[in-house]
Amino acid sequence: MTATAVSVKPASLLLEGVSVERAGRVVLANVSLRARGGVIAVLGPNGSGKTTLLRALATVTSQAAGLIRVDGLDPTDPSQRLQVRSFLGYGPQAMRFHPRTKVFDAVDYVATLRLDLPTAPRQRETWRVIDVLDLGRLAGNRLSSLSEGNRQRVTIAQGLLGPPRFAVFDEPLVSLDPEIRLRCQNALGDLGRRCTIVMASHLVNEAASFADQVIVLGQGQPAFVGTPAQLIAEGGGQTATHGYLAVRGAGH
Protein backbone atom coordinates (compact mmCIF):
# COMPACT_ATOMS: atom_id res chain seq x y z
CA MET A 1 0.00 0.00 0.00
CA THR A 2 1.36 3.42 -0.88
CA ALA A 3 1.09 6.52 1.27
CA THR A 4 -1.42 7.97 -1.16
CA ALA A 5 -3.78 5.05 -0.70
CA VAL A 6 -4.08 5.49 3.06
CA SER A 7 -7.40 7.05 4.05
CA VAL A 8 -6.79 10.11 6.17
CA LYS A 9 -8.88 12.03 8.65
CA PRO A 10 -8.17 15.70 9.34
CA ALA A 11 -6.44 16.43 12.65
CA SER A 12 -8.35 18.57 15.11
CA LEU A 13 -6.89 21.92 16.12
CA LEU A 14 -7.57 23.68 19.42
CA LEU A 15 -6.07 27.03 20.36
CA GLU A 16 -6.97 28.68 23.67
CA GLY A 17 -5.50 32.01 24.72
CA VAL A 18 -2.41 31.63 22.55
CA SER A 19 -0.01 34.56 22.94
CA VAL A 20 3.36 35.41 21.50
CA GLU A 21 5.91 37.78 22.98
CA ARG A 22 8.92 38.99 21.04
CA ALA A 23 11.68 41.05 22.67
CA GLY A 24 9.38 41.78 25.61
CA ARG A 25 6.59 43.05 23.34
CA VAL A 26 3.31 41.19 22.95
CA VAL A 27 2.83 40.65 19.22
CA LEU A 28 -0.11 38.30 19.54
CA ALA A 29 -2.54 37.81 22.42
CA ASN A 30 -5.47 35.62 23.24
CA VAL A 31 -5.99 33.73 19.98
CA SER A 32 -8.59 31.00 20.38
CA LEU A 33 -9.82 28.66 17.69
CA ARG A 34 -11.35 25.25 17.21
CA ALA A 35 -11.29 23.38 13.90
CA ARG A 36 -11.23 19.96 12.28
CA GLY A 37 -10.60 19.96 8.56
CA GLY A 38 -10.84 22.82 6.10
CA VAL A 39 -8.68 25.85 5.47
CA ILE A 40 -8.13 28.50 8.14
CA ALA A 41 -6.76 31.73 6.72
CA VAL A 42 -4.74 33.93 9.09
CA LEU A 43 -4.79 37.51 7.83
CA GLY A 44 -3.06 40.56 9.24
CA PRO A 45 -0.40 43.18 8.61
CA ASN A 46 3.36 42.60 8.81
CA GLY A 47 4.55 42.07 12.37
CA SER A 48 1.16 40.96 13.65
CA GLY A 49 2.53 37.58 14.76
CA LYS A 50 1.19 35.49 11.87
CA THR A 51 4.50 33.80 11.12
CA THR A 52 5.29 33.24 14.80
CA LEU A 53 1.87 31.67 15.33
CA LEU A 54 2.38 29.44 12.30
CA ARG A 55 5.88 28.44 13.41
CA ALA A 56 4.49 27.46 16.81
CA LEU A 57 1.82 25.33 15.11
CA ALA A 58 4.50 23.79 12.89
CA THR A 59 6.41 22.78 16.07
CA VAL A 60 9.54 24.73 15.10
CA THR A 61 9.40 27.29 17.90
CA SER A 62 8.36 27.19 21.51
CA GLN A 63 7.83 30.96 21.75
CA ALA A 64 4.03 30.81 21.97
CA ALA A 65 2.24 30.63 25.33
CA GLY A 66 -1.27 29.33 25.91
CA LEU A 67 -2.94 26.06 25.00
CA ILE A 68 -2.21 24.47 21.62
CA ARG A 69 -3.53 21.01 20.84
CA VAL A 70 -3.15 19.31 17.47
CA ASP A 71 -5.29 16.16 17.32
CA GLY A 72 -5.26 16.28 21.11
CA LEU A 73 -1.45 16.32 21.21
CA ASP A 74 0.62 18.99 22.93
CA PRO A 75 3.41 20.24 20.58
CA THR A 76 5.41 21.55 23.55
CA ASP A 77 5.88 18.01 24.85
CA PRO A 78 8.86 16.40 23.02
CA SER A 79 7.31 12.96 22.49
CA GLN A 80 3.89 14.35 21.51
CA ARG A 81 5.62 16.85 19.22
CA LEU A 82 7.18 13.96 17.30
CA GLN A 83 3.70 12.45 16.85
CA VAL A 84 2.40 15.77 15.51
CA ARG A 85 5.31 15.94 13.07
CA SER A 86 4.43 12.49 11.72
CA PHE A 87 1.26 13.94 10.10
CA LEU A 88 2.36 17.55 9.62
CA GLY A 89 3.01 19.36 6.34
CA TYR A 90 4.89 22.65 6.58
CA GLY A 91 5.58 25.28 3.94
CA PRO A 92 7.55 28.14 5.52
CA GLN A 93 7.52 31.65 4.09
CA ALA A 94 10.98 31.46 2.57
CA MET A 95 11.92 27.82 2.20
CA ARG A 96 15.66 27.69 1.76
CA PHE A 97 17.52 25.08 -0.21
CA HIS A 98 20.86 25.28 -1.86
CA PRO A 99 20.12 26.91 -5.25
CA ARG A 100 21.87 24.10 -7.14
CA THR A 101 19.48 21.51 -5.74
CA LYS A 102 17.13 20.11 -8.39
CA VAL A 103 13.37 20.30 -7.97
CA PHE A 104 12.88 16.54 -7.65
CA ASP A 105 15.79 16.23 -5.21
CA ALA A 106 14.46 19.05 -3.02
CA VAL A 107 10.99 17.49 -2.72
CA ASP A 108 12.36 13.96 -2.36
CA TYR A 109 14.74 15.20 0.34
CA VAL A 110 11.76 16.42 2.38
CA ALA A 111 9.95 13.15 1.61
CA THR A 112 12.95 11.29 3.05
CA LEU A 113 12.75 13.40 6.19
CA ARG A 114 8.99 13.17 6.56
CA LEU A 115 7.90 9.77 5.31
CA ASP A 116 9.04 6.50 6.74
CA LEU A 117 8.82 4.69 3.39
CA PRO A 118 11.14 2.55 1.25
CA THR A 119 12.70 4.28 -1.75
CA ALA A 120 10.19 3.29 -4.48
CA PRO A 121 6.92 4.31 -2.73
CA ARG A 122 8.62 7.41 -1.34
CA GLN A 123 9.65 8.50 -4.83
CA ARG A 124 6.12 7.76 -6.11
CA GLU A 125 4.78 10.09 -3.43
CA THR A 126 7.37 12.71 -4.44
CA TRP A 127 6.14 12.46 -8.04
CA ARG A 128 2.52 12.65 -6.92
CA VAL A 129 2.98 16.07 -5.27
CA ILE A 130 5.19 17.28 -8.12
CA ASP A 131 2.39 16.38 -10.56
CA VAL A 132 -0.30 18.00 -8.39
CA LEU A 133 1.56 21.29 -8.74
CA ASP A 134 2.34 20.61 -12.43
CA LEU A 135 6.09 20.73 -11.82
CA GLY A 136 6.93 17.55 -13.74
CA ARG A 137 8.67 19.25 -16.65
CA LEU A 138 10.81 21.22 -14.15
CA ALA A 139 11.76 18.18 -12.03
CA GLY A 140 15.34 18.08 -13.31
CA ASN A 141 15.84 21.87 -13.15
CA ARG A 142 17.93 23.51 -10.47
CA LEU A 143 16.07 25.75 -8.03
CA SER A 144 18.34 28.64 -9.06
CA SER A 145 16.91 28.49 -12.59
CA LEU A 146 13.29 28.78 -11.42
CA SER A 147 11.20 31.92 -11.12
CA GLU A 148 10.13 32.96 -7.64
CA GLY A 149 6.63 31.69 -8.38
CA ASN A 150 7.90 28.25 -9.39
CA ARG A 151 10.06 28.05 -6.27
CA GLN A 152 6.91 28.84 -4.31
CA ARG A 153 5.18 25.90 -6.03
CA VAL A 154 8.04 23.66 -4.86
CA THR A 155 7.45 24.91 -1.31
CA ILE A 156 3.74 24.07 -1.57
CA ALA A 157 4.45 20.69 -3.21
CA GLN A 158 6.69 19.49 -0.39
CA GLY A 159 4.01 20.54 2.13
CA LEU A 160 1.53 18.17 0.45
CA LEU A 161 3.72 15.11 1.02
CA GLY A 162 2.14 12.30 2.96
CA PRO A 163 -0.51 13.59 2.48
CA PRO A 164 -0.58 15.46 5.81
CA ARG A 165 -3.52 15.56 8.23
CA PHE A 166 -2.45 18.96 9.52
CA ALA A 167 -0.64 21.51 7.36
CA VAL A 168 0.79 24.97 7.91
CA PHE A 169 1.62 27.27 5.00
CA ASP A 170 3.04 30.77 5.35
CA GLU A 171 2.06 32.98 2.41
CA PRO A 172 1.68 30.08 -0.05
CA LEU A 173 -0.02 32.18 -2.75
CA VAL A 174 2.49 35.00 -2.91
CA SER A 175 4.48 35.47 -6.17
CA LEU A 176 2.18 33.17 -8.15
CA ASP A 177 0.63 34.20 -11.46
CA PRO A 178 -3.19 33.98 -11.57
CA GLU A 179 -3.30 30.63 -13.39
CA ILE A 180 -0.87 28.92 -11.03
CA ARG A 181 -2.46 30.64 -8.03
CA LEU A 182 -5.78 29.06 -8.96
CA ARG A 183 -4.14 25.66 -9.34
CA CYS A 184 -2.50 26.03 -5.90
CA GLN A 185 -5.78 27.21 -4.36
CA ASN A 186 -7.48 24.14 -5.80
CA ALA A 187 -4.69 21.88 -4.49
CA LEU A 188 -4.96 23.40 -1.00
CA GLY A 189 -8.77 23.37 -1.08
CA ASP A 190 -8.71 19.71 -2.13
CA LEU A 191 -6.24 18.89 0.64
CA GLY A 192 -8.48 20.77 3.09
CA ARG A 193 -11.14 18.06 2.72
CA ARG A 194 -8.80 15.55 4.36
CA CYS A 195 -6.56 17.87 6.35
CA THR A 196 -6.73 20.89 8.65
CA ILE A 197 -4.77 23.69 6.96
CA VAL A 198 -3.66 26.91 8.63
CA MET A 199 -2.47 29.41 6.07
CA ALA A 200 -1.17 32.97 6.50
CA SER A 201 -1.83 35.35 3.64
CA HIS A 202 -1.78 38.97 2.59
CA LEU A 203 -4.06 38.20 -0.35
CA VAL A 204 -7.36 38.72 1.46
CA ASN A 205 -9.84 38.06 -1.35
CA GLU A 206 -7.99 35.01 -2.68
CA ALA A 207 -7.56 33.48 0.77
CA ALA A 208 -11.19 34.15 1.69
CA SER A 209 -12.38 32.60 -1.58
CA PHE A 210 -11.43 29.08 -0.50
CA ALA A 211 -10.97 29.32 3.29
CA ASP A 212 -13.52 27.87 5.69
CA GLN A 213 -12.53 30.11 8.60
CA VAL A 214 -10.75 33.45 8.75
CA ILE A 215 -8.77 35.04 11.56
CA VAL A 216 -7.88 38.71 11.14
CA LEU A 217 -5.15 39.84 13.46
CA GLY A 218 -5.34 43.41 14.69
CA GLN A 219 -2.82 45.08 16.95
CA GLY A 220 -1.89 42.21 19.21
CA GLN A 221 -5.45 40.84 19.28
CA PRO A 222 -7.66 38.86 16.93
CA ALA A 223 -9.88 41.52 15.37
CA PHE A 224 -12.12 38.95 13.72
CA VAL A 225 -12.73 35.21 13.82
CA GLY A 226 -15.44 33.79 11.59
CA THR A 227 -16.36 32.57 8.14
CA PRO A 228 -15.43 34.37 4.90
CA ALA A 229 -19.13 35.22 4.42
CA GLN A 230 -19.20 36.89 7.84
CA LEU A 231 -16.02 38.83 6.96
CA ILE A 232 -17.59 40.03 3.70
CA ALA A 233 -20.70 41.06 5.67
CA GLU A 234 -18.48 43.15 7.96
CA GLY A 235 -17.49 45.13 4.87
CA GLY A 236 -21.05 45.89 3.94
CA GLY A 237 -21.35 42.86 1.69
CA GLN A 238 -18.75 44.09 -0.82
CA THR A 239 -15.52 42.05 -0.73
CA ALA A 240 -13.43 40.26 1.85
CA THR A 241 -10.87 43.07 1.59
CA HIS A 242 -13.54 45.60 2.56
CA GLY A 243 -14.45 43.40 5.51
CA TYR A 244 -10.77 43.04 6.43
CA LEU A 245 -10.29 46.82 6.40
CA ALA A 246 -13.46 47.32 8.42
CA VAL A 247 -12.50 44.89 11.18
CA ARG A 248 -8.88 46.13 11.19
CA GLY A 249 -10.22 49.64 11.67
CA ALA A 250 -12.32 48.42 14.58
CA GLY A 251 -9.21 46.84 16.10
CA HIS A 252 -7.28 50.12 16.18
Add this chain to the structure above:
Amino acid sequence: MTVSDLQLAAYRDGRLDPVSDAAVEELLMVDQTLRKRLGALAPPNRLDSVWLEVGHAIDQPAPGWLERVAGRLGVPEPAARLAGATPTLTRAWLYGIGGLVLLSLILSADTTQGDQRFLSYLLLAPLLVVLAVAAAYGRSTDPTHEITIAAPLAGIRLLLWRVLAVAPTAMIMNLAVGFLLRAGRFSFAWILPALACALATLALTTTLSVRRSASIVAAGYVVVVGMVAAGSADNLVAFRASGQLVFAVLAAVAGGLLVVFRGRLEEAVLR
Protein backbone atom coordinates in the same frame (compact mmCIF):
# COMPACT_ATOMS: atom_id res chain seq x y z
CA MET B 1 -0.99 -21.81 -30.14
CA THR B 2 -4.11 -19.69 -29.82
CA VAL B 3 -4.35 -17.20 -27.01
CA SER B 4 -7.71 -16.55 -25.38
CA ASP B 5 -8.74 -13.14 -24.07
CA LEU B 6 -8.50 -14.54 -20.55
CA GLN B 7 -4.91 -15.63 -21.14
CA LEU B 8 -4.11 -12.29 -22.72
CA ALA B 9 -5.58 -10.46 -19.72
CA ALA B 10 -3.53 -12.67 -17.41
CA TYR B 11 -0.42 -11.80 -19.46
CA ARG B 12 -1.28 -8.09 -19.21
CA ASP B 13 -1.57 -8.35 -15.43
CA GLY B 14 1.61 -10.45 -15.08
CA ARG B 15 -0.37 -13.43 -13.74
CA LEU B 16 0.85 -16.07 -16.25
CA ASP B 17 3.39 -18.70 -15.25
CA PRO B 18 6.87 -18.08 -16.74
CA VAL B 19 6.53 -20.70 -19.52
CA SER B 20 3.12 -19.43 -20.77
CA ASP B 21 4.37 -15.86 -20.35
CA ALA B 22 7.34 -16.54 -22.62
CA ALA B 23 5.10 -18.31 -25.18
CA VAL B 24 2.68 -15.36 -25.37
CA GLU B 25 5.59 -12.96 -25.66
CA GLU B 26 7.00 -14.95 -28.58
CA LEU B 27 3.64 -14.84 -30.39
CA LEU B 28 3.32 -11.11 -29.76
CA MET B 29 6.62 -10.57 -31.57
CA VAL B 30 5.23 -12.00 -34.83
CA ASP B 31 1.44 -11.63 -34.61
CA GLN B 32 0.15 -8.12 -35.31
CA THR B 33 -3.48 -9.15 -34.65
CA LEU B 34 -2.53 -10.42 -31.21
CA ARG B 35 -0.73 -7.14 -30.48
CA LYS B 36 -3.91 -5.25 -31.44
CA ARG B 37 -6.02 -7.49 -29.18
CA LEU B 38 -3.60 -6.84 -26.30
CA GLY B 39 -3.76 -3.11 -26.97
CA ALA B 40 -7.56 -3.21 -26.88
CA LEU B 41 -7.48 -5.10 -23.58
CA ALA B 42 -5.31 -2.53 -21.80
CA PRO B 43 -7.52 -0.14 -19.83
CA PRO B 44 -6.91 3.51 -20.86
CA ASN B 45 -6.13 4.64 -17.31
CA ARG B 46 -3.52 1.90 -17.01
CA LEU B 47 -1.93 3.12 -20.24
CA ASP B 48 -1.98 6.68 -18.88
CA SER B 49 -0.31 5.60 -15.68
CA VAL B 50 2.32 3.63 -17.64
CA TRP B 51 3.09 6.73 -19.71
CA LEU B 52 3.24 8.80 -16.53
CA GLU B 53 5.71 6.32 -15.02
CA VAL B 54 7.79 6.42 -18.22
CA GLY B 55 7.79 10.23 -18.04
CA HIS B 56 8.85 10.12 -14.40
CA ALA B 57 11.66 7.68 -15.18
CA ILE B 58 12.94 10.05 -17.89
CA ASP B 59 12.50 13.27 -15.87
CA GLN B 60 13.91 11.98 -12.59
CA PRO B 61 17.42 13.41 -12.15
CA ALA B 62 20.25 10.97 -11.49
CA PRO B 63 21.61 10.94 -7.94
CA GLY B 64 24.62 13.18 -7.30
CA TRP B 65 28.13 11.82 -6.96
CA LEU B 66 28.06 11.81 -3.17
CA GLU B 67 24.88 9.74 -3.14
CA ARG B 68 26.31 7.29 -5.66
CA VAL B 69 29.59 6.88 -3.77
CA ALA B 70 27.78 6.55 -0.43
CA GLY B 71 25.46 3.94 -1.95
CA ARG B 72 28.41 1.90 -3.21
CA LEU B 73 29.99 2.09 0.25
CA GLY B 74 26.84 0.53 1.70
CA VAL B 75 25.35 3.70 3.22
CA PRO B 76 21.53 3.29 3.37
CA GLU B 77 19.77 5.11 0.52
CA PRO B 78 17.83 7.54 2.77
CA ALA B 79 21.06 8.53 4.58
CA ALA B 80 22.82 9.08 1.25
CA ARG B 81 19.85 11.14 0.01
CA LEU B 82 19.91 13.32 3.14
CA ALA B 83 23.63 13.99 2.80
CA GLY B 84 23.66 14.34 -0.97
CA ALA B 85 20.68 16.67 -1.33
CA THR B 86 22.34 19.43 0.67
CA PRO B 87 25.41 20.44 -1.32
CA THR B 88 26.09 23.52 0.81
CA LEU B 89 26.61 21.25 3.74
CA THR B 90 29.00 18.96 1.95
CA ARG B 91 30.87 21.68 0.09
CA ALA B 92 31.60 23.72 3.25
CA TRP B 93 32.69 20.55 4.92
CA LEU B 94 34.89 19.47 2.00
CA TYR B 95 36.61 22.89 1.98
CA GLY B 96 37.17 22.49 5.73
CA ILE B 97 38.69 19.03 5.55
CA GLY B 98 40.76 20.02 2.52
CA GLY B 99 42.25 22.92 4.47
CA LEU B 100 42.98 20.81 7.54
CA VAL B 101 44.58 18.04 5.47
CA LEU B 102 46.83 20.55 3.73
CA LEU B 103 47.81 22.16 7.03
CA SER B 104 48.49 18.75 8.52
CA LEU B 105 50.77 17.80 5.61
CA ILE B 106 52.70 21.08 5.72
CA LEU B 107 53.22 21.09 9.50
CA SER B 108 54.29 17.44 9.64
CA ALA B 109 56.59 17.48 6.60
CA ASP B 110 59.86 18.24 8.42
CA THR B 111 61.47 14.77 8.55
CA THR B 112 64.45 15.99 10.66
CA GLN B 113 62.20 15.93 13.75
CA GLY B 114 61.61 12.15 13.63
CA ASP B 115 58.31 10.86 15.08
CA GLN B 116 57.80 14.13 16.98
CA ARG B 117 56.73 15.81 13.72
CA PHE B 118 53.49 13.79 13.81
CA LEU B 119 52.10 15.95 16.63
CA SER B 120 50.51 18.40 14.17
CA TYR B 121 48.94 15.52 12.24
CA LEU B 122 47.58 13.91 15.40
CA LEU B 123 46.30 17.25 16.66
CA LEU B 124 44.47 18.03 13.42
CA ALA B 125 43.17 14.57 12.42
CA PRO B 126 40.43 14.32 15.10
CA LEU B 127 39.33 17.87 14.20
CA LEU B 128 38.33 16.60 10.74
CA VAL B 129 35.88 14.24 12.38
CA VAL B 130 34.61 17.00 14.70
CA LEU B 131 34.15 19.20 11.63
CA ALA B 132 32.10 16.42 10.01
CA VAL B 133 29.83 16.33 13.07
CA ALA B 134 29.55 20.14 13.14
CA ALA B 135 28.64 20.33 9.46
CA ALA B 136 26.05 17.58 9.78
CA TYR B 137 23.31 19.56 11.50
CA GLY B 138 22.31 23.00 12.62
CA ARG B 139 20.75 26.29 11.60
CA SER B 140 24.10 27.82 10.61
CA THR B 141 25.24 25.11 8.18
CA ASP B 142 22.01 23.59 6.93
CA PRO B 143 19.88 25.85 4.70
CA THR B 144 16.97 23.41 5.01
CA HIS B 145 17.00 23.60 8.81
CA GLU B 146 13.51 25.17 9.10
CA ILE B 147 11.95 22.31 7.13
CA THR B 148 14.21 19.73 8.74
CA ILE B 149 13.23 20.46 12.32
CA ALA B 150 9.51 20.18 11.48
CA ALA B 151 10.05 16.58 10.30
CA PRO B 152 9.69 13.49 12.48
CA LEU B 153 13.22 12.46 11.50
CA ALA B 154 14.76 15.59 13.07
CA GLY B 155 16.97 15.14 16.09
CA ILE B 156 19.47 12.51 16.99
CA ARG B 157 18.46 10.01 14.28
CA LEU B 158 19.03 12.49 11.48
CA LEU B 159 22.20 13.82 13.09
CA LEU B 160 23.66 10.30 13.36
CA TRP B 161 22.64 9.43 9.78
CA ARG B 162 24.37 12.51 8.46
CA VAL B 163 27.45 11.87 10.57
CA LEU B 164 27.44 8.30 9.22
CA ALA B 165 27.33 9.67 5.68
CA VAL B 166 30.15 12.20 6.06
CA ALA B 167 32.48 10.83 8.77
CA PRO B 168 33.97 7.97 6.66
CA THR B 169 35.40 10.51 4.22
CA ALA B 170 37.17 12.31 7.07
CA MET B 171 38.54 9.01 8.33
CA ILE B 172 39.79 7.98 4.88
CA MET B 173 41.46 11.38 4.46
CA ASN B 174 43.18 11.00 7.83
CA LEU B 175 44.46 7.54 6.95
CA ALA B 176 45.66 8.81 3.57
CA VAL B 177 47.56 11.68 5.21
CA GLY B 178 49.14 9.21 7.67
CA PHE B 179 50.20 7.06 4.70
CA LEU B 180 51.68 10.05 2.85
CA LEU B 181 53.61 11.11 5.96
CA ARG B 182 54.77 7.50 6.47
CA ALA B 183 53.47 7.78 10.04
CA GLY B 184 53.41 4.01 10.63
CA ARG B 185 51.43 3.11 13.76
CA PHE B 186 50.71 6.79 14.37
CA SER B 187 48.45 6.65 11.29
CA PHE B 188 45.91 5.02 13.62
CA ALA B 189 46.70 6.89 16.85
CA TRP B 190 44.11 9.59 16.11
CA ILE B 191 41.16 7.18 15.96
CA LEU B 192 40.35 6.99 19.70
CA PRO B 193 40.89 10.76 20.21
CA ALA B 194 38.61 11.40 17.21
CA LEU B 195 35.93 9.08 18.62
CA ALA B 196 36.16 10.79 22.03
CA CYS B 197 35.93 14.26 20.43
CA ALA B 198 32.99 13.28 18.17
CA LEU B 199 31.04 11.73 21.05
CA ALA B 200 31.85 14.70 23.32
CA THR B 201 30.53 17.06 20.61
CA LEU B 202 27.32 15.06 20.28
CA ALA B 203 26.91 14.91 24.08
CA LEU B 204 27.39 18.68 24.38
CA THR B 205 24.83 19.18 21.59
CA THR B 206 22.15 18.07 24.04
CA THR B 207 22.78 21.42 25.77
CA LEU B 208 24.40 23.75 23.20
CA SER B 209 24.17 24.26 19.44
CA VAL B 210 26.16 21.81 17.29
CA ARG B 211 28.50 24.55 16.11
CA ARG B 212 29.25 25.81 19.63
CA SER B 213 29.70 22.25 20.93
CA ALA B 214 32.17 21.44 18.15
CA SER B 215 34.11 24.66 18.75
CA ILE B 216 34.42 24.00 22.48
CA VAL B 217 35.49 20.39 22.01
CA ALA B 218 37.99 21.24 19.24
CA ALA B 219 39.54 24.09 21.24
CA GLY B 220 39.61 21.99 24.42
CA TYR B 221 41.27 19.09 22.61
CA VAL B 222 43.99 21.24 21.02
CA VAL B 223 44.72 23.14 24.25
CA VAL B 224 44.86 20.06 26.52
CA VAL B 225 46.89 17.88 24.13
CA GLY B 226 49.14 20.85 23.32
CA MET B 227 49.76 21.50 27.02
CA VAL B 228 50.48 17.82 27.73
CA ALA B 229 52.95 17.76 24.82
CA ALA B 230 54.61 20.97 25.98
CA GLY B 231 55.00 19.64 29.54
CA SER B 232 56.67 16.40 28.52
CA ALA B 233 59.95 15.46 26.87
CA ASP B 234 57.93 13.21 24.56
CA ASN B 235 55.44 15.45 22.74
CA LEU B 236 53.47 12.40 21.55
CA VAL B 237 52.81 11.13 25.08
CA ALA B 238 49.07 11.75 24.72
CA PHE B 239 48.93 9.30 21.82
CA ARG B 240 50.84 6.43 23.43
CA ALA B 241 49.19 3.62 25.42
CA SER B 242 48.33 5.58 28.57
CA GLY B 243 46.96 8.50 26.54
CA GLN B 244 44.87 6.14 24.39
CA LEU B 245 43.39 4.68 27.57
CA VAL B 246 42.36 8.16 28.71
CA PHE B 247 40.70 8.84 25.33
CA ALA B 248 38.88 5.48 25.50
CA VAL B 249 37.50 6.38 28.95
CA LEU B 250 36.50 9.85 27.72
CA ALA B 251 34.74 8.29 24.70
CA ALA B 252 32.86 5.87 26.97
CA VAL B 253 31.79 8.69 29.32
CA ALA B 254 30.69 10.95 26.44
CA GLY B 255 28.81 8.06 24.81
CA GLY B 256 27.07 7.29 28.10
CA LEU B 257 26.08 10.95 28.58
CA LEU B 258 24.77 11.06 25.02
CA VAL B 259 22.58 8.02 25.63
CA VAL B 260 21.31 9.37 28.98
CA PHE B 261 20.52 12.87 27.68
CA ARG B 262 19.54 12.01 24.07
CA GLY B 263 16.00 13.26 24.73
CA ARG B 264 17.35 16.79 25.17
CA LEU B 265 18.65 16.84 21.61
CA GLU B 266 15.09 17.45 20.39
CA GLU B 267 14.89 20.59 22.53
CA ALA B 268 18.41 21.69 21.57
CA VAL B 269 17.61 21.83 17.84
CA LEU B 270 14.78 24.29 18.49
CA ARG B 271 17.15 26.79 20.12
